[in-house]
Amino acid sequence: GAGVSQSPSNKVTEKGKDVELRCDPISGHTALYWYRQSLGQGLEFLIYFQGNSAPDKSGLPSDRFSAERTGGSVSTLTIQRTQQEDSAVYLCASSLTSGLANEQFFGPGTRLTVL
């Protein structure tokens, strides 16, 4: 079966532009998570969805970041007015449910570079 997929794999943008990052979770997985990984900050949680609802948005670094999930499946992470500090690898993960023991399966990530 297909794993978690993310697109694009690489995105180079200019400072101030908006970007959209897409995540397709594993079919049937109800929980979906966004993280970002950067050299300075390590792996940071951004937001988590259970179905189409986001019970925890606590990791979004500013109001320039938003995410949505539709149909309990695909999720889009949007970054408005990108800044150079937004450069990172954005990782999406999904799990069967949000149960504590459920492992999160990660996608390959989107490498975002803001010039």
Added chain:
Amino acid sequence: AQKITQTQPGMFVQEKEAVTLDCTYDTSDPSYGLFWYKQPSSGEMIFLIYQGSYDQQNATEGRYSLNFQKARKSANLVISASQLGDSAMYFCAMRGAGTSYGKLTFGQGTILTVHP
């Protein structure tokens, strides 16, 4: 708040030997889960092993075992019979059953290098 600490930025091991990667954690949640992930140079995050805070026995998955010492708040990963393909970054992570239920909190990682 939850915190994961991995104190070994880098570790070296000879092929076929065992290696222990350290992880300590801090949480106020009475129930939590501990995870180890491997991240090869290709970048994908690969789940290795899980330990629940109320599990009586240490978790094992093939060559991976988790040395869980609850009183010391440690969850060290033991890799037996290291292979060249084990060279990667290893992350310890946790989830709590409290207000931060959904998210994984990660440590800074340990780079493991296996020498032939």
